[in-house]
Structure formats: structure tokens, C-alpha cells
Amino acid sequence: MKLQNKVAIVTGGAQGIGAAMAKAFADEGAHVVIADIALDRAEETARALGGRSFGIKLDVSDKASIDATVSAVVEKLGGIDILVNNAAVFEAGPFLEITEKSFDKQFVVNTKGTLFTLQAVARRMVEQGRGGKIINISSQAGRRGEGLVAVYCASKAAVISITQSAALALAPHGINVNGIAPGVVDTPMWDEVDAMFAKFENLAPGEKKRQVGRAVPLGRMGTPEDYRGIALFLASSDSDYVTAQTYNVDGGNWMN
DSSP states (O other), X not given: OTTTTOEEEEETTXXXXXXXXXXXXXXXXXXXXXXXXXXXXXXXXXXXXXXXXXXXXXXXTOHHHHXXXXXXXXHHHSOOOEEEEOOOOOOOOOXXXXXXXXXXXXXXXXXXXXHHXXXXXXXXXXXXXXXXXXXXXXXXXXXXXXXXOHHHHHHHHHHHHHHHHHHHHHGGGTEEEEEEEEOSBOSHHHHHHHXXXXXXXXXXXXXHHXXXXXXXXXXXXXXXXXXXXXXXXXXXXXXXXXXXXXXXXXXXXXXX
């Protein structure tokens, strides 16, 4: 098994892409901590994984919550080998109507949360002295601008930049930092996205999902399971010579 007895934290791992990655890690022998603001769902997801996996409440917008989560994981499982920074929020709206509240909410969770969770885990990895793997979840939205999604795009572009900087800073410690930029993925979050676009583009519910699915070169929206392979690659020794990269996994939607 590629991840036998490794300890992995997946933020926002109670459902969607995070849950699929957590299952992939557990299937390869890892003990997975589902760290999510929705504790009940996190615990339910963790129970299904077996082993020493468990759920814990984490609010990535609160540095004290991040630090407490990292300490609890180390105390219970003895260390941390893998981090997936997956927790995120999404809001859409006309550019001229962007509010400071919406800006702060998205940057605090998507960017600040990623940075300080990465930092807290990396400190532990450095102390442990055995390297580690950190995976930041960006988005195809971080590769380009979108008229109704300016703040989300900017927050996810910042994740790509943080990934590059952290990778360079942590390379001397044997810690690989890489990212994944998903495309349009059929998850509960995308149902919320669809509703927002329906409101602002005067579309029927479900129409935006159909449109974006048809536009993907491979002919469909992604599924959470489409992210198992890339997550396992970046979390395992297969990627020991890979760092500072963000991989587009989007059915061919975006090229860079």
C-alpha cells in the first residue's frame, strides 16, 4: 500500500472532493483525519473509512481552531505526514456589487485558511524531520478571471501563488507542496453555485450545470472520484521529485 500508516488531514473532507480523496488515502492504508466545520458529517465520513480515522471540527477562518486541530491530531496519532487544504467557500455576484463582507469571507477561508493551516502543519513536519506532502486545492477559476466570480477567482489564484512560495521555503525540509486545480465538479457545492448563476444569469435551475458540463472537452462535469488518482500521486512517494506545481484536473477545460 502506498500510504501504509501515514497520517493525513483533509480539511473540508466531510463531502465532495475532500471525502473522495480521504477514501483514496484510507484505501491505501492511511489514517485520515476529516477536519471540517460540520462535525457530524466529518465524524460520519471518518467512521466509514475505518482504521484510526476520526472526524474533528475545524474552522479554518480561526487560527486558534487550526492550531488546536493540529495539536489534537499529533497527540492522538503521533504526527502528520499529509495535508490536503480543501476547505473553501464560494460566492458569485456582479462585479459592481462586490461587498467587503463577501471579499473578506472568501479570502479568509480560501486564502488565509489555506496559508495558516499549511503553516501549522508544516511546522510539525519540520519538527518531525521526516518530510511530508502538502496538497492545496485551487480551482480552474484561479487560472483566469470570471465576470461574476471575481473574488473567488482571486482567492484561488492566491492559493496557486502560496503553493509555489511554500514549496520553495519547505524544500530544504523534504516537504513537497503542490496543488490541484479542479474544473467543474458535480458536488453539493456545485448545486449552490448553480443556484447563484441561475439568479444572476436568469437561468432555470440546473441549466448552468448542463451548460458547463457540455462545454468540457471530455464531455461531462467531473466527479469527486476523478480526483483520487492525482491525490494519491501527490500524497505518495511517487511524487518525491515534484514540488511547486498546480495540476489542472478539469477534463481539458483549461490549458497553461
